[in-house]
Amino acid sequence: xxxxxxxxxxxxxxxxxxxxxxxxxxxxxxxxxxxxxxxxxxxxxxxxxxxxxxxxxxxxxxxxxxxxxxxxxxxxxxxxxxxxxxxxxxxxxxxxxxxxxxxxxxxxxxxxxxxxxxxxxxxxxxxxxxxxxxxxxxxxxxxxxxxxxxxxxxxxxxxxxxxxxxxxxxxxxxxxxxxxxxxxxxxxxxxxxxxxxxxxxxxxxxxxxxxxxxxxxxxxxxxxxxxxxxxxxxxxxxxxxxxxxxxxxxxxxxxxxxxxxxxxxxxxxxxxxxxxxxxxxxxxxxxxxxxxxxxxxxxxxxxxxxxxxxxxxxxxxxxxxxxxxxxxxxxxxxxxxxxxxxxxxxxxxxxxxxxxxxxxxxxxxxxxxxxxxxxxxxxxxxxxxxxxxxxxxxxxxxxxxxxxxxxxxxxxxxxxxxxxxxxxxxxxxxxxxxxxxxxxxxxxxxxxxxxxxxxxxxxxxxxxxxxxxxxxxxxxxxxxxxxxxxxxxxxxxxxxxxxxxxxxxxxxxxxxxxxxxxxxxxxxxxxxxxxxxxxxxxxxxxxxxxxxxxxxxxxxxxxxxxxxxxxxxxxx
Amino acid sequence: xxxxxxxxxxxxxxxxxxxxxxxxxxxxxxxxxxxxxxxxxxxx
Numbered sequence: 316x317x318x319x320x321x322x323x324x325x326x327x328x329x330x331x332x333x334x335x336x337x338x339x340x341x342x343x344x345x346x347x348x349x350x351x352x353x354x355x356x357x358x359x360x361x362x363x364x365x366x367x368x369x370x371x372x373x374x375x376x377x378x379x380x381x382x383x384x385x386x387x388x389x390x391x392x393x394x395x396x397x398x399x400x401x402x403x404x405x406x407x408x409x410x411x412x413x414x415x416x417x418x419x420x421x422x423x424x425x426x427x428x429x430x431x432x433x434x435x436x437x438x439x440x441x442x443x444x445x446x447x448x449x450x451x452x453x454x455x456x457x458x459x460x461x462x463x464x465x466x467x468x469x470x471x472x473x474x475x476x477x478x479x480x481x482x483x484x485x486x487x488x489x490x491x492x493x494x495x496x497x498x499x500x501x502x503x504x505x506x507x508x509x510x511x512x513x514x515x516x517x518x519x520x521x522x523x524x525x526x527x528x529x530x531x532x533x534x535x536x537x538x539x540x541x542x543x544x545x546x547x548x549x550x551x552x553x554x555x556x557x558x559x560x561x562x563x564x565x566x567x568x569x570x571x572x573x574x575x576x577x578x579x580x581x582x583x584x585x586x587x588x589x590x591x592x593x594x595x596x597x598x599x600x601x602x603x604x605x606x607x608x609x610x611x612x613x614x615x616x617x618x619x620x621x622x623x624x625x626x627x628x629x630x631x632x633x634x635x636x637x638x639x640x641x642x643x644x645x646x647x648x649x650x651x652x653x654x655x656x657x658x659x660x661x662x663x664x665x666x667x668x669x670x671x672x673x674x675x676x677x678x679x680x681x682x683x684x685x686x687x688x689x690x691x692x693x694x695x696x697x698x699x700x701x702x703x704x705x706x707x708x709x710x711x712x713x714x715x716x717x718x719x720x721x722x723x724x725x726x727x728x729x730x731x732x733x734x735x736x737x738x739x740x741x742x743x744x745x746x747x748x749x750x751x752x753x754x755x756x757x758x759x760x761x762x763x764x765x766x767x768x769x770x771x772x773x774x775x776x777x778x779x780x781x782x783x784x785x786x787x788x789x790x791x792x793x794x795x796x797x798x799x800x801x802x803x804x805x806x807x808x809x810x811x812x813x814x815x816x817x818x819x820x821x822x823x824x825x826x827x828x829x830x831x832x833x834x835x836x837x838x839x840x841x842x843x844x845x846x847x848x849x850x851x852x853x854x855x856x857x858x859x860x861x862x863x864x865x866x867x868x869x870x871x872x873x874x875x876x877x878x879x880x881x882x883x884x885x886x887x
Numbered sequence: 888x889x890x891x892x893x894x895x896x897x898x899x900x901x902x903x904x905x906x907x908x909x910x911x912x913x914x915x916x917x918x919x920x921x922x923x924x925x926x927x928x929x930x931x
Contacts, residue, residue, distance in 0.1 A: 393916070393920060534931065580899065
């Protein structure tokens with residue numbers, strides 16, 4: 316990094332934190348600290364919801380995902396607008412009418428205390444695991460740029476996030492999210508424009524898009540159905556609808572964002588803004604990854620993008636052969652790409668077919684050489700299933716982008732981490748205090764006591780996120796890892812809320828047992844290993860609903876809600 | 888137990904009713920998927 320990059324990076328980060336803290340003045344009651352006193356306008360909530368979803372993983376990993384696998388990951392967001400409509404029509408009005416701080420508080424109103432406690436614990440497990448992954452991502456950034464140890468960088472990032480989250484509460488989180496999203500949008504546009512500028516003069520933007528498509532990198536919609544295929548239109552429309560229903564209906568990190576709204580209308584508008592904006596945003600980020608792939612058709616990429624592993628295998632005797640094979644495959648692919656673009660421009664169908672076959676053959680040779688390097692990593696004691704997907708975009712940014720732009724892109728990645736982490740930590744603290752501490756350990760204390768407890772809980776979860784950072788680095792692509800972790804727990808939470816809203820007769824014990832069965836079913840599917848994670852949400856939800864409804868139907872005297880048909884009202 | 892309150896279900900600032908807004912979002916989704924499909928087909 317050059318001086319100008321450091322100036323841009325530090326100015327962006329300091330202004331984001333300072334602005335967030337400035338806007339959070341007066342967060343001196345539990346209501347203001349956790350729900351901003353319900354004063355937030357729709358656009359602030361909308362950008363905060365978007366920012367909380369868009370972690371550093373989104374930029375580091377999504378671009379890398381597109382580089383290696385194409386744009387089909389965008390299909391994982393097709394269910395989002397459908398989920399938003401359901402949440403706006405069914406969930407948000409109920410949360411508003413019951414004046415809850417958390418989604419799980421509503422479950423006690425509808426079922427009983429044990430169901431609320433179980434849902435809270437499931438959320439803490441899921442979001443606690445994700446918090447470590449989220450805060451770990453920038454450690455990759457600094458380890459690539461500066462070679463700093465991951466522990467130190469994680470600690471620095473964690474300390475910054477925890478400081479403004481502890482001091483300012485949700486207002487600081489939301490207003491800094493707004494600024495972070497502005498930096499993110501600016502950085503994305505500048506990154507794509509820079510990729511186009513860096514392409515060889517003989518390659519137009521049209522050629523670049525054509526070459527990306529010819530290598531299978533623009534496969535935005537795939538219509539084949541396969542349970543084991545993570546991203547196709549069916550898993551996207553069905554599986555991801557369930558994932559996002561869980562995320563926006565049952566995950567406190569999102570629910571808390573829209574509960575801060577001035578009115579029901581403002582909360583709905585913030586969610587619908589996301590319904591409209593999220594798919595184009597993901598498409599754009601994936602498209603940047605595809606264009607980085609095209610850039611590397613003409614500039615030789617490193618054999619491995621993770622330089623520490625590359626340096627390690629470079630010392631082995633077998634590496635020379637792999638490097639030579641890789642270099643030859645790259646030259647062959649570069650020439651094939653230029654020839655293919657030329658044939659395409661000339662509209663020469665027969666020649667284009669031949670050039671296309673050469674181009675794809677050269678790509679396979681390059682992939683085979685890279686696979687040889689990965690085998691060297693594994694044979695040399697590196698992690699099994701080694702993947703450098705998360706390092707591709709960063710490697711490109713630090714090697715090729717001009718001074719100032721590098722600082723801006725790094726600021727985007729840091730801003731995204733801060734927004735996602737602060738939202739997670741804030742919601743973990745809220746559930747800990749409201750659903751567990753205040754409900755089960757210390758009832759009836761003063762507002763000041765709970766405000767203090769909320770700050771301590773925020774500090775605890777921040778420290779936990781830092782301590783657990785990096786556990787998921789063996790999971791390959793972080794963007795996929797974070798969704799897999801969420802899907803392990805979301806299905807049963809969603810099932811619980813579906814029963815709460817849709818099956819009026821079902822009582823607390825039936826849904827409690829249903830949630831346990833739902834979690835068991837999800838882990839069974841996970842351990843089988845041949846079912847895409849997007850389906851875990853469907854499986855978990857279906858099991859919860861089936862078990863809860865089945866028990867109520869079989870033994871209404873035991874499992875129906877008190878007062879429902881078949882079971883008398885409870886007496887004091 | 889949380890306190891219940893009346894929350895007025897005010898109409899959206901555009902299209903007149905929430906039902907129409909939801910239909911508009913679904914039409915938008917269909918349009919986005921169709922555009923992405925045509926894009927993928929054109930460049931495969």
